[in-house]
Amino acid sequence: MKKIALLAGTAAILCGTMAHAERGSDGHLNILYWQAASNLNPYLSGIAKEVEAASLVLEPLARFDENGELVPWLAAEIPTLENGGLSEDLKQITWTLREGLLWSDGSPVTSKDVVFTWRYCSDPDSGCAAAAMFEGIETVEAVDDLTVRVDFSEPKPYPYTAFVSSEAPILQEAQFRDCVGSRIAQCSEQNMHPVGTGPYVVDEFLTNDVATFSVNPHFRFEDKPYFETVTIKGGGDAAGAARAVLQTGEMDYGWNLMLSPDVLESMGTGGPGEVVTVFGSSVEYLFLNQTNPDPALGAERSTAQAGAHPIFADPRVGQALSLVIDRAAIAEVLFGETGKPTCNIVPAPEIYASTANDACLTPDPDKARALLEEAGWVDDDGDGIREKDGIKLSLLFQSSVSAVRQDTQALLKQWWSEIGVETELKSVDASVFFGGDAGSPDTRQKFYADVQMYTDNSKGQDPETYLAHWVCNEAPRPETQWQGDNIQRFCSEEYDALAKKYHATAAPEDRAEVARQMNDMLVQSYTIIPIVHRGIVSGKARDLEGVRLNSWDSMIWNIMDWKRKKAE
Structure with a gap:
């Protein structure tokens, strides 16, 4: 618990406060996930291609850094026994939201959105992909606009599952309130264009093809993100993705370059991109x-x-x-x-x-x-x-x-x-x-x-x-x-x-x-x-800085810190 408390104290460093340039000053960022996203709602699949694309928009209370350590995100700090966020009997955890958080539509983020997210994923008819992360929760209560209390049915020594990581982000109640239970997969507009708190908003989404994003005007860091717009292109294969990043420079980042070592070595030598592994x-x-x-068993197979x-x-x-x-x-x-x-x-x-x-x-x-x-x-x-x-x-x-x-x-x-x-x-x-x-x-x-x-x-x-x-x-x-x-x-x-x-x-x-x-x-x-x-092997442009690959959460978890290296 002490280690987590120390990490909570360094949240500002991990979330990024150092100035680089004005928000959006580095122009456009091209990303290639050759496994194209089918939607932008991680609760529908739990698979990286959806979870990571959605992570530009939807955020959790806390997430894991590139070392697998817990860090606060929308929460002001990680609740611990030491700071009073965990009850002595380990049956209750209290999260406090950062002050001043806004959804990308300009409305305030409140504890009611957190409560709704629990109801959304724990509905037995939803088939929520993150259901296991909400196991053991008895109630989730909005104490006030910024405070959420989670009560467990029995002591939970490791309570950092619900609302934690890119697989369990907070949804806006106003947008998703009619998408609960068996309707979870039927709300196409919500699942393709979620309102979020992340550095970007969805401009266009084409299923199994491409997603385009632009800066969230209400993002909580005034100088971030550094890229004004982002495209995540899907389709093709790992070899094509590698070529686009490592050889031709068409793309700035290519995910999951699952290729034989000799192919990767030949592609990653002397070109505009480099191979990175985590x-x-x-x-x-x-x-x-x-x-x-x-x-022959039909629907029962x-x-x-x-x-x-x-x-x-x-x-x-x-x-x-x-x-x-x-x-x-x-x-x-x-x-x-x-x-x-x-x-x-x-x-x-x-x-x-x-x-x-x-x-x-x-x-x-x-x-x-x-x-x-x-x-x-x-x-x-x-x-x-x-x-x-x-x-x-x-x-x-x-x-x-x-x-x-x-x-x-x-x-x-x-x-x-x-x-x-x-x-x-x-x-x-x-x-x-x-x-x-x-x-x-x-x-x-x-x-x-x-x-x-x-x-x-x-x-x-x-x-x-x-x-x-x-x-x-x-x-x-x-x-x-x-x-x-x-x-x-x-x-x-x-x-x-x-x-x-x-x-x-x-x-x-x-x-x-x-x-x-x-x-x-x-x-x-x-x-x-x-x-x-x-x-997990990726490729990135040599002039792309700030990339801290993360196999414990979303590989692009800190995209707000990505920036273009300035010519000397």
Whole structure:
């Protein structure tokens, strides 16, 4: 708590008060997120392409800096025991807004907007992507215009989840009051053009294409942001984004340049841009569907009503798939210095990193074959594909379009074929795969496949909310408009009990122990298979200053401080 109190005292430095030039004096900023945003409401998806684009406009009470440390944002300070913001029984936290905050339409930001945001996301019919961050809240009350009191149903030793990070910003009640419950995804104007408190306002938004922004005239820092206008262009691929920043200079910043190390090295030499990498807790995972995705099941496919997956109901199959993966080879060849082989859901910070699963770092194809034989999967007809009870060991494996991901898919297909598993590969445009469109059959949430692969990570250094993704009720389903973070539909009463224990555990060492237990339970369920602990690679113009990449929150979290280097 003392560390947080010290950070609160340095908020002015982190939010930026040093003069550079007049607001907007650096002209236009071009950003390329090749995974295009589908909307500008992070509560609809929780995926980076929406969350980060929206972070130019929508802001939380507090967020995490580039080191994963908590810093105040719309709040005047971080509530602690020392400053009286946390109650002694840890059942209450009181936030105080900065004075003079205005929405971009000129109206005042009040505690009622914070209360509304809680009601908006906690409505059981909303399918809110950040629902886990609001778990355990009993009431949220506006004490006065600037003061918000949050009461928890039980002691909450780590209360910095709701209203914290770019995934849980404050919404304007006046704009969103008619968009609660089942209407959350139907308010197109609000979701595409939110009113915010951030450095920019939305001028134009085209779904899965481009968003244009201009300076928020009511932004709280008179000399910021330094760029007058911003364009976030979507579409294309990582290679095109890299070229646009590193070689041609068309773009000032390119996000998530997921390319092989040799390609990045060749592109990043001698051009107008440079490669920058930041490590946090991001991991490239395989998710193994625990429900039946058979199209014949219609609306029930990939839901609990469809029943258990006909292949993965036996965890030995998932274990066999994991055993043949050469994680070190994938990390070295496809990620280089930006990837490390891992066996953990939470690989960082070190206190949370388990060592119980390190055997996964050594492939063992013989053991994998023995497990499949033991489970009854045999190749009786000699076609190289195992079968059991008339079912072929054949998998549909999908991921987003990315050269590195397609290369990874190809390697996995080859290794799995060597133990008698047939694999059909599918790649989906990233804007669709990571989109929140409840009507699309190709989103990661729908999971109309057997296996899928992508990266996810926790926000901030404490993974309580992140590990809560895998409680039973977080599974995406029609009733939640297919929102939810338990992508593989894992469900365990024991795991849910650990999540509650984590929620109530205070001592840092004890919290870390519970977190490791949850990590190990997930890994050893073989419903989710970690492969590579990833650094997030970006490209930026060499004359772009003030960029502090942040994998714990939004990569562009401090965009108000970005500026163009002045010619000497």
